Amino acid sequence: MKSFKNIICSLSLLTIGFLASCSKDADPVPDELDGLKLVASVENGSHVVDLYSVSGKLATGYNEIFFQVKNPNGSSLSNDTDVSWAPTMKMENTSHSCPASAITPVTGASSLFGGFIIFPMAGDWELSFSHRIDGANYTSTGKVAVQAAPGRIAESFQGTDGQKYVLTMIEPLKPATGSNDMTALLYRMKSMSDFEPVSGYTIKIEPRMPAMGHGSDNNVDLTLQDGIYKGKLSLSMTGDWQINLQVVNEKGDVIKGEPVTESNPESSIYFEIAF
């Protein structure tokens, strides 16, 4: 468990660069895969890419993904190799991608790579990995099943500015009664296969409990801090919560979402939390 914490810590530090402090006296990792479960394997005839996550599954929304690349001789590719990945959802006449981080080596590990992918929808996604060894390019492609998360935690929408966005919630991972740290990532879709992080926006939150029709107090809207949108989410009791959202651009215009009023019980975009 400790080593897993180190992995998460290092990964987050490197990929998103928002978690400020890791324990400085981290122990050496005895097993790089400690605390991880195999999700799927993707191969290209010579190499096999083994995908891991904490739960052993992939789901809609934000996913931390780890992988190792196995050489034909069975050894693992060193994680200082340049590797890239591309998730694609192929539909009848069209295909599109989704936001994905750069790939980075997991600190303290020699063969484990890490990164995150935000899947806006469930289904079979095609995931391809490319690496270059000794001047030769290798690409492994395979299908991975992405399950629907138990609640809505990612929203894809077109803003009033005509742009398409993907908004996903990362925290709270373990929601608790009280004030929770809330984090989210917002991406703008530049093309069907290219997403860029959006900065300078505000994500307004309005939590409601649909069963009761009440909200909560002293929430703090999410603003960008250290590359991630951060705020405070008050959950006054356990149960099913709906976090109504409004995305506000740097000019203060609401580009998506509506306030909750008596005639409008929910915003057109929201996250769901149940605990």
Added chain:
Amino acid sequence: MFRSILILASVIFYRQAVYSQTDQHHHSHTVPADTFGLQELREVVVISQRSASDRSAKPLASLDTYLEKSAAVDMIRRGSYAWEPYLNGMASERSVITIDGMRIYAACTDKMDPVTSYVETTNLARATVHNGPSGSTGGATIAGSLDLVRKKGTFGRGEFNGSVFGGFEANNRQKTGGTGVAYSGETFFANADVTYRNADNYKAGGGTEILYSGFKKLNMSAIAGYKAGEHRHVEASLIFDRASDVGYPALPMDVSLAQAYIASLEYIHHHISPAVSEWKTKLYYNNVKHVMDDSERPAVPIRMDMPGWSQTWGFYSQLKGSSEKHDWKANLSGHHNHSLAEMTMYSDTPGRKDMYMLTWPGVATRYVDLFAEDSYSFHEKWKATTAAGLAVHNNLIDNITGLGSLRIFYPDLQKNRTRLLKRLSSSLIRESESWLLSLSTGYGERAPGISEGYGYYLFNSFDRFDYIGNPEMKNEKTFTCGILTAYRRARLSAKLSGSAFRVYDYIIGRPDKSLSTMTIGAAGVKVYEQLRHAGIVTGALEVSYQVDKNWLWTSKASYRNGKGAGIGPLPLMQPFGYQGGVSFTHKSFSADASAEGSLKQTRFNPEFGERSLPAYAVLNLSASQLFEFGDRSLMLKAGAENLLDQNYTTFADWNRLPRMGRNIFMNVIWKF
């Protein structure tokens, strides 16, 4: 104000007040006492008489009914059962209520189980009221203290006696039954009693049935003493009380169970030295469980239940002594309480989770108190009493979820909070053959109660607001002064008392428009805040006149007025009220006719759900006959309350719940 009380009271007849009498006075009430007792200085509600001279209107009445007769106490009524005692017009947080000196914390967040609801009149001898922050060993208080004194035996010559009693009330078909036995031996005594009550819904004046107003209550109590030496003995005591299926028609929820175990062990040592007359030390423990639920209500916005638990252990050790002109008392006490209450709302949508929260976030209260009192008789007729107390009060939130919940509102909330609570009072008493005069003044402080400090979305169905506690409040403080004068001569006795409280940092819930409600249908959220100051004035006059050997007339009038800075009238304040009656006694027969009523309530506060109330008056009749067979006796008492079947409601009725209509009752007590 007092003048108006006098004028009005003088024209109103009222019933002899049972509460300002001691046992001795009772047995000889037709003979004017030649001196005044301490009882005149306090309010003493005599509860368990059941003797030949029993003058109580209804011997098997509930404790609430007995206490309601006291001029110092108002009983806020949310149903037929477990009324909340307001001392001097102030809510129960402002007073200390003890059972034989034991601290008990109610387990209900909605004040549905005041301490007084866990005992029975069968267990009790009397209730003693100390007005104001003075003279109270119970602990830091603003309004005063109310000690419920248990009935217990004495060492004797191997006597055994007992009683069996039963009662029936026609209005709500209330059946009361029970028995009590007592043994008094040379080195051992024991009392035990059982009382059971079972009531259906009652009918208001005019015959309207008040749904959800029935209840069941079983109370068992035992007390035993063992003489360890000539001047030393130990006492062990246990009370078990279990109320079930208790309806609260003024509230949106009922109570499926309210249960308490109250246990104590006491060591008493008399005649320690010429200067020290008594030393007693008690250890006690009590455990209260209270389950609010709405399973009897057919239509609710959402099903929920709200159980609460409270455990207290504590001790006190008290020395009493006297020297030539001094009578003194020193008391060290302490207790530890843990209170927790939760709320679960059941989802009616498949797949949706139930909703859960802590309404009392697991609060431990640790309290240590040192109190001393000296009474100095510096002149034949004059006496000066001084009392001082110092307490350390600590609250600890020990539940992580509870702490997290409150941090939504108070992000920097610390788990621990310690306070120092001081009290000081003095009084000057002049006593002559027929006059008693007492002037008193005092200062006291209290810590916020658990709901006031830590309550979490507690719905008040009167003003329809959700209440949030405020753990950052200062101590509430009061300066009081009181006057009491009593006159007793030949056939006339009269007592006039009044007190004024100036309360600083008065704790009360105020609306916070920035917060959103939790309860479905709530009007808003109130957060406990502190008013700069508030003032409460109370006054009472009691007059009785023994017309001749057979006829006695009694009357009583009382009034309270409360005002808070910036909010106007304080809620639940008694308007001018009166009682008057005439009784006829001949040998072992007696009959009473009494009227009680109130003037129109014109001072009310809509912010707390109140509205104006019309005046009312009700008429009661009763008659009793005692049959004696040597050592045994049978008492029969029958009567009619609210004879004219008035439909009325008083300032003390939560949500203006109508009171009971005509009620014919019958009490039978067999003593052997």
